[in-house]
Amino acid sequence: MSFAKSASADSFAALFPRLFSHLGRSERASSRFDLLAMLWLLYLCTSLTTRIVLSAVSLHAGLVSAPMLARAFAMGMLMDAITGLYLCAPFALYLWLAPKRLFRSRLGRALIYFGFGVALAVFVYLIAAEFFFFDEFNARFNYTAVEYLIYPTEVFTNIRESYPVGKALFVSMCCAVAMVCLLRRRIARSFDDQQTFIRRTPPMLGLLCLIIVSVLGVNLQTSQGMATNRIAGELADNGVYAFFSALRNANIDYPRYYATIGEEEALERMHRLLQQSNTHEQPPGLGHPLARTVDNSDLGPPRKLHVIVLLQESMGSEFVGSLGGRDLTPNIDRIAREGLSFTQLYASGTRTVRGMEALTTSLAPVPPEAVVKRTGNEGLFNLSTVARKTGYSPTFIYGGYGTFDNMNAFFGSNGWRVIDRTDMPKPRFANIWGIADEELFDNALDVFDKQVAQGERVFSVVMSTSNHKPFSFPAGIPGVPETGGGRDAGVRYADYAIGKFFDKLRTRDWYRDTVLVVTGDHGARVYGRAQIPVATYPVPFIVHAPAYIKPERVATLASQVDIGPTLLGLLHLSYETRLPGRDILRMKPEDGYALFNHNRNIALMRDGQIATLGFGKTLQTETVDA
Helix, strand or coil: CCHHHCCCHHHHHHHHHHHHCCCCCCCCCCCCHHHHHHHHHHHHHHHHHHHHHHHHHHHHCCCCCCCHHHHHHHHHHHHHHHHHHHHHHHHHHHHHHCCHHHHHCHHHHHHHHHHHHHHHHHHHHHHHHHHHHHHHHCCCCCHHHHHHHCCHHHHHHHHHHHCCHHHHHHHHHHHHHHHHHHHHHHHHHHCCCCCCHHHHHHHHHHHHHHHHHHHHHCCHHHHHCCCCCHHHHHHHCCHHHHHHHHHHCCCCCHHHHCCCCCHHHHHHHHHHHHCCCCEEECCCCCCCCCCEEECCHHHCCCCCCEEEEEEECCCCHHHCHHHCCCCCCHHHHHHHHCCEEECCEECCCCCHHHHHHHHHHCCCCCCCCCHHHCCCCCCCCCHHHHHHHCCEEEEEEECCCCCHHHHHHHHHCCCCEEECHHHCCCCCCEECCEECHHHHHHHHHHHHHHHHHCCCEEEEEEECCCCCCCCCCCCCECCECCCCCHHHHHHHHHHHHHHHHHHHHCCCCCHHHEEEEEEECCCCCCCCCCCCCHHHCECCEEEECCCCCCCEEECCCEEHHHHHHHHHHHCCCCEEECCCCCCHHHCCHHHCCEEEEECCEEEEEECCEEEEEECCCEEEEEECCC
């Protein structure tokens, strides 16, 4: 629904004075609904403070221009007013239903003062919470926040270790106590309320009508839909409203909320996109509609090599010197000098599960949730399906507890032998996310040695954890402080651990026949004003097997969904597949494209343009300006 057809700011301005016209008028008897008006106005003040802070940060970073802020603040006040109504509704219900005797009793007064204090502390704390979330994701609370709360042990421990939670709580409580003290006389006057239940009902009905109108007429598209700049749209939004909107839409019917085309046309387009010189579609009706045969026999006989994929936490290309980054990765760079580097490979999303989804299944990152965490994800055709049929024994090795993000369940039910922290010796160093990368890689080498000794061929995805807040590391590593080093220290330590692993790997008898892959699950953080912040998505894809693969740099535009088919091509394997990814080395430069997911949007980039499918069936095509 358009903003013109929804509840407008003028209508709210007209309705609220009717409900709360008694504010500040000492000549009439006080009403218990004065308390509701005070709480609502205090929430508006803290929300306005949040918007001012986030706007100042965005202006300083050049993410928005000053003229954009007028609309952001006008629309933002509407969203704050509506969210304040929702948050205050339970309190309004108590004020309406509470008998006069309870309301005016010592217990009733204590409940009011205590409730006010807690509410104000939460409102102030939200300012800090939204600031740090915005700093990390350039967004209000979104589906990422919802996902994190599913795993409170890891997430809350990480938050406590990474941010000044204690200070923020202390300041919030001090502000709350101070405000309650300042308002104590106004609050006390409300206990003189003499209204009967009948007299209290009209204001309550008016509030209920406002809530119904706002639910029917306003949503996230109202606040964000008219903003051409993504950050301006985020500034116009309300973080609490955005969080509950994401929570409500956590399991959505994709065709209902996203633009679609007919299945027959979609399949026709998919067949055209996936067609390569060495692929042959299987006759329709004999199996999966994307089933096809991949013939790599022209490359030579199959290479019976071990495959190790180091899937690196938050390792964006921006840090990798050999990819034009910040020269924080000397060990990755020395691997790249002897290997095959794909210089334009993009991550599918901003979460680890999106990287896993793309790498293992080649599936497009359809919102809202990655297939790793969806129900009914057992027995999927994935990379391990092909690997097992061609003689491999696939493993997934993770330095943390694999219950997080449903990793163990997903990999275990899709053909991978899962090894996580519970299967490893007690670590010398670990934090809430997992054991130190050095120890993870040592444990992985032990697994590989045993596999080779038993005559198995290694095909493994090793997922690291160290390059993540709270950025704590073992002592004694040059250039990597134990704490306080931030993202740079995380990248340096991850690279240091990769270097140690690489040096130990080269001492193995089976090293010569090993393909080592270094890639990232996603970039370090989300930033930028674009609807799809493309600049944050590039990740390394480096393949090292000097005895078999010559050093080369490939600049074809590609996505994480293409990693699996490309690896299978490098092994010269011929196979039947349903993977909707392509062999990058079989692509013409003009055939490249990349798929993205950001929050509730999905996009495809090719030929200098990016097309975005948004929530609410929105469509948008833009020219990409790097």
